[in-house]
Amino acid sequence: MKPTNTTxxxxxxxxxxxxxxxPAHTPVPWYIRLIAQQEYTEAYLVxxxxxxxxxxxxxxxxxxxxxACRRGRxxxxxxxxxxxxxxxxxxxxxxxxxxxxxxxANGKKVALVGGGPAxxxxxxxxxxxxxxxxxxxxxxxxxxxxxxxxxxxxxxQAVLDEEVGYVLNMGIHTHxxxxxxxxxxxxxxxxxxxxxxxxxPRGRDLPDLPGRKEAAANIHVGLDWLASVAFEHxxxxxxxxxxxxxxxxxxxxxxxxRRLGGMDVKVIVRSPFADMKASDWEKExxxxxxxxxxxxxxxxxxxxxxxKLAGMNFEKVEAVYKDDGGRELVPTGEKPVFFPCDDVxxxxxxxxxxxxxxKETGIRFTGWGTPLLNDDVTMQSTRKEVFxxxxxxxxxxxxxxxxxxxxxxxxxxxxxxxxxxxxxxPGPQVNLVSQKMGIHEWSYASALVEDKREAVxxxxxxxxxxxxxxxxxLGFDADAAFVQAERCLNCDVQTVFTGANCIECDACTxxxxxxxxxxxxxxxxxxxxxxxxxxxxxxAQGLYVSDTLETGKVMVKDEDVCLHCGLCAERCPTAxxxxxxxxxxxxxxxxxxxxxx
Numbered sequence: 001m002k003p004t005n006t007t008x009x010x011x012x013x014x015x016x017x018x019x020x021x022x023p024a025h026t027p028v029p030w031y032i033r034l035i036a037q038q039e040y041t042e043a044y045l046v047x048x049x050x051x052x053x054x055x056x057x058x059x060x061x062x063x064x065x066x067x068a069c070r071r072g073r074x075x076x077x078x079x080x081x082x083x084x085x086x087x088x089x090x091x092x093x094x095x096x097x098x099x100x101x102x103x104x105a106n107g108k109k110v111a112l113v114g115g116g117p118a119x120x121x122x123x124x125x126x127x128x129x130x131x132x133x134x135x136x137x138x139x140x141x142x143x144x145x146x147x148x149x150x151x152x153x154x155x156x157q158a159v160l161d162e163e164v165g166y167v168l169n170m171g172i173h174t175h176x177x178x179x180x181x182x183x184x185x186x187x188x189x190x191x192x193x194x195x196x197x198x199x200x201p202r203g204r205d206l207p208d209l210p211g212r213k214e215a216a217a218n219i220h221v222g223l224d225w226l227a228s229v230a231f232e233h234x235x236x237x238x239x240x241x242x243x244x245x246x247x248x249x250x251x252x253x254x255x256x257x258r259r260l261g262g263m264d265v266k267v268i269v270r271s272p273f274a275d276m277k278a279s280d281w282e283k284e285x286x287x288x289x290x291x292x293x294x295x296x297x298x299x300x301x302x303x304x305x306x307x308k309l310a311g312m313n314f315e316k317v318e319a320v321y322k323d324d325g326g327r328e329l330v331p332t333g334e335k336p337v338f339f340p341c342d343d344v345x346x347x348x349x350x351x352x353x354x355x356x357x358x359k360e361t362g363i364r365f366t367g368w369g370t371p372l373l374n375d376d377v378t379m380q381s382t383r384k385e386v387f388x389x390x391x392x393x394x395x396x397x398x399x400x401x402x403x404x405x406x407x408x409x410x411x412x413x414x415x416x417x418x419x420x421x422x423x424x425x426p427g428p429q430v431n432l433v434s435q436k437m438g439i440h441e442w443s444y445a446s447a448l449v450e451d452k453r454e455a456v457x458x459x460x461x462x463x464x465x466x467x468x469x470x471x472x473x474l475g476f477d478a479d480a481a482f483v484q485a486e487r488c489l490n491c492d493v494q495t496v497f498t499g500a501n502c503i504e505c506d507a508c509t510x511x512x513x514x515x516x517x518x519x520x521x522x523x524x525x526x527x528x529x530x531x532x533x534x535x536x537x538x539x540a541q542g543l544y545v546s547d548t549l550e551t552g553k554v555m556v557k558d559e560d561v562c563l564h565c566g567l568c569a570e571r572c573p574t575a576x577x578x579x580x581x582x583x584x585x586x587x588x589x590x591x592x593x594x595x596x597x
Contacts, residue, residue: 017068017069018065018079019065020068022051022065024403028488030583031085033485035087048095049588059154061399066082069081070563071487071489077452079488080484089159103130105132109134113197115137116146116197118402122406125406125589129590133172138178138180145391147230151229153259153464153468156469182358183363201223211301211304214304215308219309236260239261239264240341242341243268245347247348249347250348251267253345266293266339267292268312297316311339316331318332352395373393374422376394377408379409387412410590428584432581432582434580436569456474459474491564492583493581495577495579499549499576504551508576511567512567512568514561514563516557516560519555529543532558536558543557
């Protein structure tokens, strides 16, 4: 193998597994260390730079960072990354004076369609650059699905209003209760660019299922129903409720039903429990609130008695998995299963809906109803001044993905409006700094603590179910936050090797707790991975390979299992190893991270 090019920022970026897995590439270990130091405001601002909504995401994020967490490789549970993000938001001081405002006008004007996280992120990026920004939303406030579909017992309105307000207060012109029904009309106005971040607003239905039309009064599309509850148009539900679907929307529907009077609430899903799209913690929360999840049941018909919905019939199936990874739901041949109910909530997915974008605009769409974009980086549509992001771009995802799209689109819009090349994008802000303070002293806590992950404390169940607006999770207190933050392995503190200093004494291999360092003869990667002290089986993570040393061997480190404990650097008699803090901050349209922290 060729020597590893450690000057390529993506090599060490990939080693920081949590940050690499985050769509917005939030520097997770950095803000967790700040929390351990009780520097909550600074931790919040580090988050705000990349993910825009730390308090919101600290409660609602899908947490792609946590399955990637290196702590999960040495014990069962990863670091509580998401809930530590909430700690920074809960304990921060007032940050308004530390956030940027609108910059001097640059003469460019941009329309933002939809007030969700993608549009707000675009606004956050462009406002300091002097763009005149006009945000349109058919609701009476910004936030998009964060406001209308996430129940307040998960996301308090005060938290939502605060963080949305940070963006709107940057001089954004808001046009609420305004429905955009024609892209042609919007383009006819004097906007230099248009960003579409209106989400995937259409909830899927079961229009062809027998009894659907006849029982329509008691059958509700989950997305619409949640919005109706959020805006206080609906305040009750039947005693017996069936929720169809296995995603997070279904979990929100069933838990909201319990708070609106549903005594017998069931989630019934086609797939096996393990295959459900809902996050594991969302399923756990529903089950803990006394809501059974019945899997492997396919809806067959709505049953009416005396003209009113009485229940549903289901066909029982089993999942058969194929060699190619596909899955088929095969009927078991048993009799249909009947479940009585007063109301049904259909939460089986979301769809994009763009009836307001006329063909003559030149904006083309895929067969799935999503816009045809030049690529997934520029976010530019087939009409050069129109950009998409969030669920509106590629279909339903999550908040943090919408934020990432917003950052990309903001850079593109700025380049486009300034006549630049959309593919010539700014690189990340990167730094690599030694942490050595003495022979065995580092400027960060390198010891591997043995504390286990603890669950976030909850409000008493009876109290939680009696108040729809009461937040269920209490969050970590300062003491618990410190313990949980100390579980972080500081994966952004890189083990950097200088071959010219190495005398091949094997001290580092002797002391390494995971045997991730080897000195071997070089070979092709597949062969080399098998000849290490411990074979490196995870090919998704790279090997750190040195130049050829004096003995003709190379140093090879398996980055997949390194704990960043620093023992190799402490033991090395020639300082061939050093622990160096790696900063990787993804480029945004504006706001240098160091300026706000």
